Structures are given as structure tokens and as C-alpha cells.
Amino acid sequence: xxxxxxxxxxxxxxxxxxxxxxxxxxxxxxxxxxxxxxxxxxxxxxxxxxxxxxxxxxxxxxxxxxxxxxxxxxxxxxxxxxxxxxxxxxxxxxxxxxxxxxxxxxxxxxxxxxxxx
Numbered sequence: 327x328x329x330x331x332x333x334x335x336x337x338x339x340x341x342x343x344x345x346x347x348x349x350x351x352x353x354x355x356x357x358x359x360x361x362x363x364x365x366x367x368x369x370x371x372x373x374x375x376x377x378x379x380x381x382x383x384x385x386x387x388x389x390x391x392x393x394x395x396x397x398x399x400x401x402x403x404x405x406x407x408x409x410x411x412x413x414x415x416x417x418x419x420x421x422x423x424x425x426x427x428x429x430x431x432x433x434x435x436x437x438x439x440x441x442x443x
Contacts (some may be wrong), residue, residue, distance in 0.1 A: 328352030328432050330421050340413060346437060348354030348408040348421030355399035358424040361406050363439070365417035374406060375424070388414070411441045 335348040348359070374385045374395040383395050392410040397403065404410040404421055419437050422430035 328354065328423055329435035330432060331435040332419060332421050332424065332434045335419060335439045337440045337442060338411060339442050340390065342411050342441075343407070343409045344411065344439060346408065346419055346421075346439075348403070348406075348434060349402040350402040350423070354402045354423070355360060359397060359404045360422045360424060361395060361404075362420045362422060362429055362430075363415075363417040364420070364436075365414075368417075370420070373419070408439075411439075413443055414443045415439060415443045 329351045329409050331349045332346060333436045334344060338344055339425060356378050358375055358377050362370050363373050363442060364370040372386055373389055374383065374393055376383045380397050387435040392408065394407040397404045401441050417439060421434045423432040424430050
């Protein structure tokens with residue numbers, strides 16, 4: 327069992343930056359972790375993932391080159407540095423833990439990110 331808590335969301339102008347954090351209480355260091363987001367009226371979509379030691383990362387095409395996912399296993403934390411934000415990045419951002427079955431089963435409650443024009 328793991329609890330995931332996201333933080334760092336807020337309201338910023340287009341072109342700005344935010345850094346999201348995901349705090350995990352429970353097993354963390356051996357798991358691939360992911361970031362997802364859900365915009366109003368849209369389905370939740372994949373944003374980024376990072377493997378257990380940070381050696382492998384993957385991004386959606388829409389954020390590649392602007393977002394960076396990192397983790398600190400000593401602190402049970404994962405981060406998402408978001409630069410060059412656009413209004414299309416508005417949404418609720420969730421962190422999730424991936425099981426060995428490659429399914430993201432454990433989710434946080436999300437943090438709201440709003441980008442103004």
C-alpha cells in the first residue's frame with residue numbers, strides 16, 4: 327500500500343514555470359512512477375514516467391523538451407519541472423505508481439495547474 331500526495335500546483339502566466347512534487351509514503355524506490363494530467367472535459371493523459379533509479383524517462387510528445395521528471399529515492403519523492411507552460415497545460419496533475427503488471431494502480435488526488443494567457 328502506498329499513499330501519494332501531489333503539491334506545487336498553482337496559477338501562472340503562459341511562458342512561466344512550475345515544479346510539482348509527489349510525496350510517497352510506502353514502497354517507492356523500486357517502482358516506476360508516472361505523471362498524468364486531466365484537462366477540463368478531457369480524458370486523463372500520460373505526461374511522463376521515470377523508472378526506479380531515474381535512468382529511464384519518457385515523455386509525451388506534447389511536453390517533450392519542456393518538462394523534466396526526476397526522483398529522489400532517499401526522500402521518497404518525485405518531481406516534475408515544467409517550463410514554457412502554455413494554456414494547453416492547464417489541468418489536474420496526478421502522480422501514480424506503476425505495478426509490475428505495467429498498470430498504474432496507485433494514484434494521488436492531484437494538484438491543479440492553471441495557465442493564464
